[in-house]
Amino acid sequence: xxKIDIANALMQALPISKATALQIVDLLTNRMKQALLDxxxxxxxxxxxxxxxxRKSGQGRNIKTGQRVDIPKGRSIRFKQGKxxxxxxxx
Amino acid sequence: xxKIDIANALMQALPISKATALQIVDLLTNRMKQALLDxxxxxxxxxxxxxxxxRKSGQGRNIKTGQRVDIPKGRSIRFKQGKxxxxxxxx
DNA sequence: GTTCCCATGATCAAGATCGATATCGCGAAT
DNA sequence: ATTCGCGATATCGATCTTGATCATGGGAAC
Numbered sequence: 001x002x003k004i005d006i007a008n009a010l011m012q013a014l015p016i017s018k019a020t021a022l023q024i025v026d027l028l029t030n031r032m033k034q035a036l037l038d039x040x041x042x043x044x045x046x047x048x049x050x051x052x053x054x055r056k057s058g059q060g061r062n063i064k065t066g067q068r069v070d071i072p073k074g075r076s077i078r079f080k081q082g083k084x085x086x087x088x089x090x091x
Numbered sequence: 092x093x094k095i096d097i098a099n100a101l102m103q104a105l106p107i108s109k110a111t112a113l114q115i116v117d118l119l120t121n122r123m124k125q126a127l128l129d130x131x132x133x134x135x136x137x138x139x140x141x142x143x144x145x146r147k148s149g150q151g152r153n154i155k156t157g158q159r160v161d162i163p164k165g166r167s168i169r170f171k172q173g174k175x176x177x178x179x180x181x182x
Numbered sequence: 183g184t185t186c187c188c189a190t191g192a193t194c195a196a197g198a199t200c201g202a203t204a205t206c207g208c209g210a211a212t
Numbered sequence: 213a214t215t216c217g218c219g220a221t222a223t224c225g226a227t228c229t230t231g232a233t234c235a236t237g238g239g240a241a242c
Binding site: 001002003005009010013014020023024025027028029031032033035036037040041042043044045046047048050076077078079084085 | 141167
Binding site for chain 3: 134135136137144146167169171
């Protein structure tokens with residue numbers, strides 16, 4: 001599923017054009033990006049929670065040279081699946 | 092940021108009611124949930140990728156009883172942040 | 183606006199999994 | 213059709229994962 005698929009789902013359920021649907025998707029993702037970049041957590045019950053969290057990790061490895069590389073602390077976004085997505089049966 | 096905040100952002104940018112905005116948010120999250128439950132990956136360039144993946148884990152521990160608990164293989168949703176969310180500066 | 187209900191966070195340990203890097207091929211997005 | 217983000221890959225330390233229970237607050241009903 002990619003952006004277009006989501007937009008299609010939207011325009012099928014609402015009386016809007018695909019262009020508008022795409023606008024909406026972009027709008028939402030942009031707002032969410034802003035929030036996450038602003039270190040704000042996003043919680044949508046039933047779906048999941050996006051939580052920006054500091055990462056200190058340690059060191060990785062440069063595949064080319066094989067040498068170790070220090071991984072700066074930085075920050076990562078953790079997505080914790082909500083109840084509706086938990087307990088998924090293994091197919 | 093919670094569902095209402097997202098809906099507000101939507102209604103501020105588009106000529107729609109808050110009720111409609113909420114509908115849209117629910118619609119999107121529901122469709123995404125369906126896709127994920129259907130073992131489908133969701134990719135939105137720049138934002139991130141939701142990827143259902145099998146988990147085999149091993150065993151955890153029940154805090155109450157202190158006894159080990161077998162962690163069933165199940166499935167988890169991994170969210171990999173896109174380029175726009177990577178390289179977040181540490182504040 | 184106000185209230186009620188139930189999803190979520192925190193907590194334990196230990197083992198599975200992730201993340202960062204560089205390059206290229208593929209495919210998402212325009 | 214063009215552009216440019218993403219997957220795959222290797223290593224290994226940091227981080228996530230599960231279950232039970234209470235407190236908190238998301239979010240929906242009134």
